[in-house]
Amino acid sequence: MSERTAFVTGITGQDGGYLTERLLSDGVAVHGLVHGSDEQVAELRRRCPEAVLHSGDLTDAGRIAALLAEIGPDEVYNLGGISSVAFSWEQPVLTGSVSGLGAVAVLDACWRLQDRTGRPVRVLQASSAEIFGNPERAPQDERTPLRPATPYGAAKAYAHQMASVLRSRGLAASTVILYNHESPRRPETFVTRKITAAAARIAAGRQDRLSLGNLDARRDWGWAPDYVEAMVRAVRHPEPDDYVIATGESHTVAEFVAAAFAAAGVPDWQSRVVVDSSFVRPVDAVEQRGDASKARAVLGWAPTRDFAGIVGAMVEADLALL
Structure with a gap:
């Protein structure tokens, strides 16, 4: 063949x-x-x-x-x-x-x-x-x-x-x-990698603040x-x-930030984050959460890593880069 x-x-x-x-x-x-x-x-x-x-x-x-x-x-x-x-x-x-x-x-x-x-x-x-x-x-x-x-x-x-x-x-x-x-291979133009990279730099004393847009947007991250x-x-x-x-679970951007800063060992993330209106999109979906029942049943597919594991892996990779 x-x-x-x-x-x-x-x-x-x-x-x-x-x-x-x-x-x-x-x-x-x-x-x-x-x-x-x-x-x-x-x-x-x-x-x-x-x-x-x-x-x-x-x-x-x-x-x-x-x-x-x-x-x-x-x-x-x-x-x-x-x-x-x-x-x-x-x-x-x-x-x-x-x-x-x-x-x-x-x-x-x-x-x-x-x-x-x-x-x-x-x-x-x-x-x-x-x-x-x-x-x-x-x-x-x-x-x-x-x-x-x-x-x-x-x-x-x-x-x-x-x-x-x-x-x-x-x-x-x-x-x-x-x-x-997401993964450690995301560029920093994506908010998730922007967050994990900033958490690592703040933990290392190389950055003071992180500017973000809508912290309440909910996403289903895999x-x-x-x-x-x-x-x-x-x-x-x-x-x-x-x-x-999809994973079927949704989390806010704020939850992603909290998980990233915790993984990097940085306490009190709220004091480190600034909301900047220039980063807010003209239209931002309130909640995106998917039902992958069909993929599970027909393709035998299922996610292997949970939310905390995803964020932790990205922060770990960014700390290693420093």
Whole structure:
């Protein structure tokens, strides 16, 4: 039997790196689309030297189609796109082009490759809890109406629905509706890593204060490697479908801060944190909490690390960096 091949967009990101390691451990040949900084590419090459990297941009549909035709992958994981909700407010058109139209370029190229060659192409579209916007009830599941409230969520909702459209045409396209998932590999542009890095620096006497936005926002935080495992299980399941991937527990940003400062050994976190209105988003979902019952039942998936374990691992890594 010939070696399986996978193509990954967003390969230099947090999820892309963990996914590449996961696929390589299975003996899968991994190709990735690179549109990141030189530092990100260098880090990926260090971790996964076997991966074959191709330069390109999700907004270049012709390049995407040519790459897929050249590589002929068995599995395609579309993780690429704008990763920041805050940035999507600054650049809504770019967000729509990359995370919306770019995703459809991948899905369409996969369908055309399959139609032309007669070989099945299994596709994973990484969706987001942001497609639900401000839902009327929690937890949310696969039947929750799509009501995005941000440019990021709107772009993701379009890509999510197009995966279903291409599935109806015979493409094995699955989606994973990912709730927040973290690790030490998150950049500090994400609030979770900003918090853990600050807790470590304050513990070491290298920083005095931490400025944050809405401390009352509630999120369902999971462990990134667990969510990558769900991606692989979803794409390889015989029947393509949509799956919410979440822990089912929600915590406030304030609770995340408290856990991080406790893990770093810093008492009285309230005296160290300043609320800065410039960090408050125009629209911030009050509570995002997912029901992953379907993924548990169909894929046999379950999270392996709890909230305290996730925060503790991130703080430990940031203390080690110092």
